[in-house]
Amino acid sequence: MMKLPLTTLSKTLSVVLHPFVLPxxxxxxxxxxxxxxxxxxxxxxxxxxxxxxxxTLVIPLLMMAVLRSLGRLSNFSATERRERLLPLAIGTVCYLLCALNLSKVPSAGLLGRFMVAAACCEAFALWITFHWRISLHLTAMGAVVAFFVLMNVAGAGGMMPLLVASVLAAGVLASARLQLGSHNGAQILAGFAAGFLISSAVVLLL
Structure with a gap:
């Protein structure tokens, strides 16, 4: 009796915490x-x-709609591994363009680095998709958690509640993806770890 409510909740969480809207x-x-x-x-x-x-939202969604209309996507979730390749390539370019435009605000350098990190996560996901299916939701969430960890380490004010909230959101999202059967535990763990480690490395080294 609880299967339908849990499934509906999991689908809702997957949309609300979609990689397109997290930035x-x-x-x-x-x-x-x-x-x-x-x-x-x-x-x-x-x-x-x-x-x-x-x-990070408008252009990727438009590109997904175009690909769907051309028959390159069976659905907007891009559940087939081969269908993810072109959207991930587009996403990588979009994040880099976002970082370039953010660089026009001199004091927003850290935000620009975060977008470069996101582009690197997309590029990694593109590469690994040729070989294996990874959780893109948790890759994006791992990057968000890494960002708030680094902000706290840097001593930015008011960041601890945001870090706690992002960690809790990551746990809830992981549970939702498992509930839906979209990924197994290894794919979810690998996605989160990749997002966290790549983002941390890029932000610290740039």
Whole structure:
């Protein structure tokens, strides 16, 4: 009797915490939740939000719609491993373009590095997809957790609650993906570990 509610909840969580929307959540939290970035002028905040929304959500969704209309995708979830290749390549380029536009705000260098890290995660996922199926949801969530860990280590104010929230969200999302049968434990763990390690390395080394 509980199968349908759990399945519905898991599907909802997979959409709400989709890789396309996670960067926008991060930007909204940084700009409006009492962090150092809340000091930006309104115009700068709107520019940053528009850039992130355009390159990590709007363009990827449009490209997915085009690929679907051309018969290159059976569904928007890209459940088939071979169907993920082109969307991942597009995502890599979009993240790099996002980082390039964020670099126009001199004090937003860390945010730009985060987008470069996200591009590297996409590139890694593209490479591994040729050989194995990894959880893209948990790869993205691993990158988000890494970002908040690094912000806390750097001493940025107000980040600990965000780190705790991101870790809890990662656990809930992992459970949802397992409930749906979208991935096994190894694919979920590998995705989170890859996202966390790649993002940490890129942000620290750039």
């Amino acid at each position: 926008l959540y991060v930007m909204l939290v940084l700009l409006f939740a009492g962090t150092v970035y809340t000091r930006y002028p309104t115009g700068t905040k709107l520019y940053l939000l528009w850039v992130v929304a355009l390159y």
